[in-house]
Amino acid sequence: MGRKHIVWDWNGTLFHDIHAVVDATNQVFRPYGLDPLDADGFRAVYTRPIWVAYERLLGRPLREGEWEELDRTFHEHYHRLMDGCGLTDGALDVLEGWADSGRSQSLLSMWMHDRLTAKAGELGIDHHFVRIDGLRGGTPGGHKAEHMAAHVAAIGVDPRHVVVIGDSVDDAHAARHVGAQAILYTGGMTRRADLEASGFPVVDSLTEAIALADG
Template sequence: MKHIIWDWNGTLFHDIDAVVGATNEVFKPYGVAAFDNDGFRAAYTRPIWVAYERILGRTLREGEWEVLDQSFHDHYHRLMLSCALAEEAVDCLRTWAESGRTQSLLSMWAHERLVLKAAELGIAEYFARIDGLSDGGAPGGGKAEHMVAHIESLDVRPSEILVIGDSIDDAHAAQHVGAQPVLYAGGMTSHADLAASGFPVVDSLSKAFDFAG
């Protein structure tokens, strides 16, 4: 492989506690019992509104998704301040860079926030490109179309790209463009669900390099 496309939330950025905490705040007014990390992982899926429908046990009403999503991000942006990069993240980024190969960052988080956070954490220099969700983009949806645009901006063939993420949607996005997916079990999706998908699963970021060739 010549290039790695990293996911952000739940992969390079270990923010499961902030995500679960924000989700609990969102659903507290609905009388939903608070999730622990494993309980959240059991409910989590993408698109996110499907996960919210699982949690509520019903279809979302017109306009309800937008309200819930705004509430989630209001809480998340407060709680994420205590989160840090995943274990091995910096070592993996440095090791790959020192190998002379390239890497980029693709996230469904807001682009401006993503760029600022990567710079704040001192890792922006490792990426040939950073792409988050631009203004006007629909939050919580699938990643495939964004993966297409991201790869089109890179001078690398999809067959030479390794995509490392923590959700099955990351793997589907990689598969959609012909890249190799590897799923990291330290994020939002349970190890059991990742394994059941049939895609390669690793328990540490460094183990993902086993699939880099």
């Protein structure tokens, strides 16, 4: 599958924050009287757009204005809990190894851009990326496909030479949307069975992911 450029996902891929996401989600839905989720329970309902996952949890459509309030509350809790999170096992090694090979990589996330760039800098990995894009305006929790198209166009790399490494079916859809390949990682938000249904390769570590990208 040898490719020239990797587009990395952040949450659940390079940044191991599944427990912060689950705990923040439980905080959001505590007033609704829902039983707390564990990681597997969260993965069973997770999808994008995220408001659909919330509707699955509640068993009903969201009311007008409810999504905005739930999203605000989630991020209040998440931004506190994420301080206990760090890079995924092997992330630093694979980033450094790909950079040392002379090939390029970038970071695309649907997390807020300012927070994304600040966290990547705090963790000392921002210099590995030729471009970092988070969400600048727009509706949080939505699909990544159009953002992927803009990201790849800004980099100026032929999508046929791009591999997207992420943890969600939405990453697969975004890769397919631009004509790129994808490798999907099981350590994030999505069940293995759902990742496998995309038709793209599925791995259990970032070391495996980079080996496939390098193959």
